[in-house]
Amino acid sequence: MPFQLTDDQLLTRDSVREFAEAEIAPIAAEIDKNHRPPLESIPKLAEMGLLGMIIPEEYGGTGMDTVSYVIAIEELSRVCATHGVLAEAHSSLCTWPIVNYGNAEQKQKYLPDLANGNAIGAFGLTEPNAGSDAGSTSTTAVRDGDEFVLNGQKIFITNGGFAKTFVIIARSTDAPGAKGLSAFIVERDTAGFQVLEPEQKMGIRGSSTTPLAFSDCRIPAANLLGNQGEGFKIAMQILDGGRTGIAAQALGIAQGAFEAACKYAKERVQFGKPLAALQAIQWMIADMAVDIEAGRALVYQAADTEDRHEPHSQASAMAKLFCGEMATRVTGKAIQIHGGVGYTEAYPVERMYRDAKITEIYEGTSEIQRLVISRNYLR
Amino acid sequence: MRIVVAYKYAPDPQEATVASDGTLDFSRAKAIVSDYDAVAIEYGRQLADAQGAALVGVSVGGEAAAKPVATKAALARGLDEVVVVSDPELDGAGSTRTAQAIAAVVKELGDVELVLAGDSSMDVGARMVPSVLAGLLGWPMLSDVEKVTLADGSVSVERLVSEGVQSITAAAPAVVSLTSEAVKTKAPGMKDLLAAGKKPVAVKSLADSGLVAVSEGTVTARAKLDGPARKGVVIDTSDPAAAAAELVNALRAAGVLG
Ligand SMILES: Cc1cc2nc3c(=O)[nH]c(=O)nc-3n(C[C@H](O)[C@H](O)[C@H](O)COP(=O)(O)OP(=O)(O)OC[C@H]3O[C@@H](n4cnc5c(N)ncnc54)[C@H](O)[C@@H]3O)c2cc1C
Secondary structure (H helix, E strand, O other): OOOOHHHHHHHHHHHHHHHHHHHHHHHHHHHHHHOOOOOOOOHHHOOOOOOOOOOOOOHHHOOOOHHHHHHHHHHHHHOOOOHHHHHHHHHHHHHHHHHHHHHHHHHHHHHHHHHHHHHHHOEOEEOOOOOOOOHHOOEEEEEEEEEEEEEEEEEEOOOOOOOEEEEEEOOOOOOOOHEEEEEEEEEEOOOOEEEEEOOOOOOOOOOOEEEEEEEEEEEEEEEEEEEOOHHHHHHHHHHHHHHHHHHHHHHEEEEHHHHHHHHHHOOOEEEEEEEEEEOHHHHHHHHHHHHHHHHHHHHHHHHHHHOOOOOOOHHHHHHHHHHHHHHHHHHHHHHHHHHOOOHHHOOOHHHHHHHHHHHHHOOOHEEEEEHHHHHOOOO | OEEEOOOOEOOOOOHOOEOOOOOOOOOOOOOEEOOHHHHHHHHHHHHHHOOOEEEEEEEEHHHHHHHHHHHHHHHHOOEEEEEEEOOOOHHHOOHHHHHHHHHHHHHHHHHHHEEOOOOOOOOOOOOOHHHHHHHHHHOOOEEEEEEEEHHHHOOOOOOOOOOOOEEEEEEEEEEEEEOOOOOOOOOOOOOHHHHHHOEEEEOOOOOOOOOOOOOOOOOOOOOOOOOOEEEOOOOOOOOOOHHHHHHHHHHOOOOOOO
């Protein structure tokens, strides 16, 4: 099926690219070097409407389609993967479940601030002993009158350092495994809730990745999202959408590295001619271009499937699997084309290579995507 | 009161390629609202807000200029409405016909206090349209403007000239072309894009605009681009000192340096 972007989707790309080049690209290398979360970008992202793209207009968002949303994540990631995942985790992992499972009061209470940047969102599923195996979640939420009492620990939570609104998956019933899980909204300043020291990472170093600790943390029972026992289903649906977002992040990283490689190949002269005149380099460029276009087709296809309200877990798993591995391949070739300088901080491709790797890991590793995909064929 | 911004939907020079004879090939460049005209739209928005005026975009071009993606791109930058004179015959129109078409729209709109234009068109760069337009309207023309103030039927501007800044006041209405630095543009946000889809767009053909399609004049002579064609020598700059030496040697060899 040939995919044709609408005018609005094309204009979204142009606008986000213009914004990203002007406001984000200039700080991308610095926030990476200093492991610094780009807090100054939050009001700018909010003003651009990039924090409320999937929030309906009545709650202060722009209620745009999923294809436009992934284009925005792609364009942010093209210049800075940290900004890409900041907006992605906020939107796909925290905003999405509130839009889709929140009741009227929850939407009214949380969505306007998430749209205007007063609150950044985060999502806590992973625990020290529950990574790929999310059904083993052991953080507990015990009902006590009008409250739930949370105890336990989460790790690797994106946006943890500054998020105000957290969607947390915890065990709230005696049902075994995945069936006992529920989703909750937890506000940052709740007593008994603590955000711990951020991880020092290989890539997306400006992204804040923190553990969360719950110690007799009491939240109103009204903060239950969806029904008791629906937590695993909600988490898996969050990830079905989120994976398309991460695929878009990977796609953007690859696109940025590809453009840098083309530019360098035209400028750098060896043996009396630009690298671009060497067939070995031309072939790498061709392979990178094909890889990226194939990934783009999968990403937009997955987003469009979601927009058509059709089951999209298969499409998003394929997009994430392919784009994660593709971004690692493409950024690796981009370094190769740069030679020695590509391995240094003087050029952006080493950062992009480090950033690309995470897209094979979070929101479900490549192995887990293969599991999801193969299951559909081997039932 | 209306403030008009004349804008061009033109191929992006950043995507043009330089042919071996030194001419620019725009055939694969994507069209956008000219960067310089985006400055005029942003400036116009601020002036219109201060004056309580309506900000009307006027564009002249071929069929591409009237496509929704083109008009939305301009509206998203802050215009209240646009009027496009679009006709296959106007594709690539020169300054005279472009200015005639804009003048016709400005006259028809009425109540126009100011026409703003960008520094030049992004693709051609002749810087002629505002002057021809002012001539056709019989209005003052102020170029290279960094700052505009509208008050009591007059237009006061600060012009950037080689000696410094020149302040001039002229009777309104007037045509003003802004420098590319007059204001910093911002990317349209998602709300601007949504709003753009709801703003009015009027598309006119040459016939509706009541224009006589005059010719651009007769070409009496064509000059080749100056100098010999480029040699395409590329110097690797990874070692700046070596690159400088290589450049000097190349210029000496070409007889440019003694
Ligand atoms: C920077 C960063 C940000 C993150 N952000 C968030 C966040 O915001 N919220 C959140 O909840 N989590 C987040 N995570 C957690 C992330 O989703 C997990 O790390 C990921 O799902 C893998 O889990 P794990 O690390 O426990 O690895 P493990 O599950 O221990 O996996 C280790 C290896 O075993 C393989 N493996 C495991 N099970 C299987 C299987 N059944 N079949 C085949 N292979 C298997 C894996 O593929 C992997 O190769 C983040 C992680 C990082 C590093």
